[in-house]
Amino acid sequence: MNPDYKSRLKKALERQFFMKLIGFDITRIEPGFIEGELNIEEKHMQQHDFLHGGLMASCLDIAMGFSAFTLLPPDKAVVTADINISYYNPGDGVKLIARGWVDKPGSRLYFCEGEISVIDKNGKEVLTNKAKSIMCVIDVPPVKL
Amino acid sequence: MNPDYKSRLKKALERQFFMKLIGFDITRIEPGFIEGELNIEEKHMQQHDFLHGGLMASCLDIAMGFSAFTLLPPDKAVVTADINISYYNPGDGVKLIARGWVDKPGSRLYFCEGEISVIDKNGKEVLTNKAKSIMCVIDVPPVKL
Amino acid sequence: MNPDYKSRLKKALERQFFMKLIGFDITRIEPGFIEGELNIEEKHMQQHDFLHGGLMASCLDIAMGFSAFTLLPPDKAVVTADINISYYNPGDGVKLIARGWVDKPGSRLYFCEGEISVIDKNGKEVLTNKAKSIMCVIDVPPVKL
Amino acid sequence: MNPDYKSRLKKALERQFFMKLIGFDITRIEPGFIEGELNIEEKHMQQHDFLHGGLMASCLDIAMGFSAFTLLPPDKAVVTADINISYYNPGDGVKLIARGWVDKPGSRLYFCEGEISVIDKNGKEVLTNKAKSIMCVIDVPPVKL
Numbered sequence: 334m335n336p337d338y339k340s341r342l343k344k345a346l347e348r349q350f351f352m353k354l355i356g357f358d359i360t361r362i363e364p365g366f367i368e369g370e371l372n373i374e375e376k377h378m379q380q381h382d383f384l385h386g387g388l389m390a391s392c393l394d395i396a397m398g399f400s401a402f403t404l405l406p407p408d409k410a411v412v413t414a415d416i417n418i419s420y421y422n423p424g425d426g427v428k429l430i431a432r433g434w435v436d437k438p439g440s441r442l443y444f445c446e447g448e449i450s451v452i453d454k455n456g457k458e459v460l461t462n463k464a465k466s467i468m469c470v471i472d473v474p475p476v477k478l
Numbered sequence: 479m480n481p482d483y484k485s486r487l488k489k490a491l492e493r494q495f496f497m498k499l500i501g502f503d504i505t506r507i508e509p510g511f512i513e514g515e516l517n518i519e520e521k522h523m524q525q526h527d528f529l530h531g532g533l534m535a536s537c538l539d540i541a542m543g544f545s546a547f548t549l550l551p552p553d554k555a556v557v558t559a560d561i562n563i564s565y566y567n568p569g570d571g572v573k574l575i576a577r578g579w580v581d582k583p584g585s586r587l588y589f590c591e592g593e594i595s596v597i598d599k600n601g602k603e604v605l606t607n608k609a610k611s612i613m614c615v616i617d618v619p620p621v622k623l
Numbered sequence: 624m625n626p627d628y629k630s631r632l633k634k635a636l637e638r639q640f641f642m643k644l645i646g647f648d649i650t651r652i653e654p655g656f657i658e659g660e661l662n663i664e665e666k667h668m669q670q671h672d673f674l675h676g677g678l679m680a681s682c683l684d685i686a687m688g689f690s691a692f693t694l695l696p697p698d699k700a701v702v703t704a705d706i707n708i709s710y711y712n713p714g715d716g717v718k719l720i721a722r723g724w725v726d727k728p729g730s731r732l733y734f735c736e737g738e739i740s741v742i743d744k745n746g747k748e749v750l751t752n753k754a755k756s757i758m759c760v761i762d763v764p765p766v767k768l
Numbered sequence: 769m770n771p772d773y774k775s776r777l778k779k780a781l782e783r784q785f786f787m788k789l790i791g792f793d794i795t796r797i798e799p800g801f802i803e804g805e806l807n808i809e810e811k812h813m814q815q816h817d818f819l820h821g822g823l824m825a826s827c828l829d830i831a832m833g834f835s836a837f838t839l840l841p842p843d844k845a846v847v848t849a850d851i852n853i854s855y856y857n858p859g860d861g862v863k864l865i866a867r868g869w870v871d872k873p874g875s876r877l878y879f880c881e882g883e884i885s886v887i888d889k890n891g892k893e894v895l896t897n898k899a900k901s902i903m904c905v906i907d908v909p910p911v912k913l
Binding site: 345346347348349350351352353354355375376377378379380381382383385386387388390391392393394395398410411413414415416417418419420423474 | 490492493494495496497498499500507520521523524525527528530531532533535536537538539540543555557558559560561562563564565567603619620
C-alpha cells in the first residue's frame with residue numbers, strides 16, 4: 334500500500350471530470366473504503382422524477398474504483414472490468430450517499446462492493462442500491478497521474 | 479405495443495434531465511431497439527483520459543431502458559432492476575455510439591442487452607462495452623409522462 | 624409469510640433431485656435465511672482438483688432460492704431470474720458451507736445474497752464465493768408442491 | 769494458441785468429475801467455441817419439474833470455460849472469476865444444448881458468453897438462458913493436466 338494514498342487519490346480526483354459534471358464529492362477516504370455524496374437536483378433525474386439509474390451506476394463506479402485505488406502501490410492503477418448494480422428502491426430525496434469497499438484484494442483483480450442510500454426530506458435514509466465490481470490492476474498509464 | 483411509441487418516447491426524453499446533463503442523444507428508435515450517440519468531450523473523462531465507466535453505464539442504461547419502453551402499452555413504464563456492464567477496452571475517441579435492445583420481453587420483466595462502440599480520430603470503431611439488464615414493468619407513476 | 628414454511632420447504636426438498644445428485648444438504652432454515660453443507664468428494668472436482676465452479680453456483684442457487692421461499696405465502700413459489708457469482712479463491716478442502724439470505728423482499732422480486740466457505744483439512748475456513756440473485760415470484764405451478 | 773488444443777482439452781475432460789456426475793458431454797470443439805449436450809432425466813430437476821438452475825449454471829460454466837481454454841498456450845489455464853446467468857424460460861424437455869464462446873480474449877482476462885436451448889418432446893428448441901463470464905488466465909497448476 335502506498336503511504337501517500339490520500340494525496341495520490343486527491344490528485345486523481347482533480348482530473349475526474351465526469352465526477353465533477355455529475356456533482357459527486359468524495360467525503361471519506363480510508364484504506365479500502367470510500368464514501369461520497371451528492372446533493373440531489375433536477376439534473377440528476379429521469380422522466381418519472383426518480384434519480385437516474387446511470388447516476389447511481391456512476392457514483393458506485395467511482396466509490397468502488399477508488400476504494401481499490403487506496404490499496405495500490407504508487408505504480409499501479411485500476412480500471413473497471415465489470416460492474417453489476419441492483420436497484421432496490423427508486424431514489425427520491427435531497428441527498429445521495431454512496432459507499433464502496435474492497436471485499437477481496439488481489440495482485441491482478443480487486444473484488445469490490447458498494448451501496449447507495451438516499452436521504453429524503455424528513456431525514457430518513459433508504460437503501461436504494463447494492464453493487465459489485467471487478468477492478469483490474471494495470472500499470473500506471475503514461476498520463477498526468 | 480403502443481402504436482404511438484415514438485411520440486410517447488420523445489415526450490419522455492424531454493424529461494430525461496440526466497441524459498441531457500451528460501450530452502447523450504437518441505438517434506434511432508425502432509420497436510425493441512434504441513441507438514444513441516455522444517460527442518466526446520473532456521467532461522466525459524476520468525483521470526487517465528479515458529471515458530468514465532459511469533458514463534458508459536449511463537448511456538447503456540438509457541439505451542436498454544428505452545428499448546423496452548418501445549414495446550410497452552401506454553399505461554406501463556419500466557424501471558431498471560439490475561444492470562451488468564463489462565468493459566472490454568478503454569474508451570478514447572471522438573464519438574460514442576450506444577445500442578440497446580430487448581432480448582426477451584415478458585409481462586413483468588424485460589431482459590435487455592446493449593453495447594457501446596467508440597469511434598476514434600481516424601474513424602475506426604472499437605467495441606468498448608457489452609451489457610445486460612433486467613427492466614421491471616410497472617404501472618405508469620402519477621407523473622408528467 | 625407462511626407459518627408452516629419449514630414443513631413446506633422440507634416437502635419441496637424431497638423433490639430437489641439435482642440437489643440430491645450433487646449431495647448438498649440443507650442444515651439450517653430460518654425466515655429469510657438458509658444454510659447447507661456438502662462433504663467434498665472427487666465427484667465435485669474439475670481437472671485441476673479444485674471444486675467445480677458449477678457446483679458452487681448450484682449450492683448458491685439452492686441456498687438463495689430457498690431463503691426467498693421461506694418468506695412466501697403458501698400459494699407462491701420463486702424461480703431464479705438472474706444469478707451472479709464471484710469466485711474469490713479456489714475451493715479445496717473437506718467441507719463446503721453455503722449460505723443464502725434475502726436482502727430485499729418484494730411482491731414480485733426478491734433480491735438475495737449468498738456466500739460459500741470451504742473448510743480445509745486443518746479446520747480453517749476460507750471464503751470462496753460471493754453471490755447475488757434475483758428471484759421472481761410466481762403462482763404455484765400445478766405440480767406436486 | 770496451442771495447435772494441440774483439441775487433444776489437450778480432451779485430456780482435461782477426463783478429469784472433469786463434476787461434468788461426468790451431471791451427465792454433460794462436449795460435442796463440438798472449435799477455436800473459441802464449445803458446444804455440449806445433456807439428455808434430460810429426473811436427476812436434473814427441481815421440485816416444480818423444471819431443469820435446476822444450478823444445472824444450467826454448471827453447463828454454462830463448462831462451455832464458457834473450455835471455449836477460453838481452446839485459445840490458450842500450453843502453459844496456461846483459466847479459472848472462473850465471475851459468472852452471470854439469466855433465466856429466460858423454464859427448462860423442460862428431452863435434451864439440453866449449451867454453447868459457450870469467447871467474446872473478447874485478453875492476456876489476463878477472457879470475456880465469454882453462452883446460451884442454453886432445450887429441445888422439447890416435439891423437437892422444438894426453446895432458448896432458456898443467456899450467460900456471461902470472466903475467465904482469469906493462470907499459470908498451469910502443478911497437477912495432472
